[in-house]
Amino acid sequence: MPRTRKLLAALFALLGALITWWPTPPGTEVAVTTRALPPGIPLTEADVETRHVPPGLSPADAATKSTAIGRTLTSRAGPGEYLTTTRLTPPNPTRTSVAVRLQDKAITTLLKPGDKVNVVTPEATILAEDATVVAIKDDDTLAILSTTKQTATTLAAQSLTTPLALTLN
Structure with a gap:
């Protein structure tokens, strides 16, 4: 009986070594x-x-x-x-993502990633055109948008003090 165990142990050790050194199949x-x-x-x-x-x-x-x-x-x-x-x-070094606090969270039921939107202040000033929706976060009150780096800076600064509105393109 002990001889059988030793033989099996040696066999499994040899099998393990073969698997380790076996060449990866083409792919x-x-x-x-x-x-x-x-x-x-x-x-x-x-x-x-x-x-x-x-x-x-x-x-x-x-x-x-x-x-x-x-x-x-x-x-x-x-x-x-x-x-x-x-x-x-392709990588685009001129674009980035920005989080925008939303004035009306009801708009988020109409949005999905990939949609194009404009970002508007309560005074009807357009801050961004053709921004791309990346995601909706924080209980539908925060939109993550992809836009140019310059526009993203403006949106981030404005969104700190005022929730913004989105219009669908």
């Missing part, structure tokens, strides 16, 4: 999402992971982790979805 490294993601937010290291995929299962335009980081999704992505170059926008 492709593909970037996938780690969680559900809205469009419009630049992807970070935490949003993307790499998976080894057999060649026949990899999309022709599959993105790698290094090409996905910093780019934004053009549409929503669920957890574990392959990222492809056609679903990613």
Whole structure:
């Protein structure tokens, strides 16, 4: 009986060594999402992971982790979805995201990520045109918008003192 255990232990040790040194099958490294993601937010290291995929299962335009980081999704992505170059926008150093406090939270029932909106003050001054909705937060009172860096600065400063209104484009 002890001899059988020793033989089995040696066999399992050999099997473990073989698995460790066995070459990786041919395939492709593909970037996938780690969680559900809205469009419009630049992807970070935490949003993307790499998976080894057999060649026949990899999309022709599959993105790698290094090409996905910093780019934004053009549409929503669920957890574990392959990222492809056609679903990613090129990095845009002139745009950023900004949080805007909303005057009327009822508008949020009409909004979804990717919608284009204008941002207006209570005095009817247009602060931003064609901003992209990235997300709605804080019990529907805060909109995260993607816009130019200069406009984002104006929106952030104005939103500190006055809730703003959105109009749909």
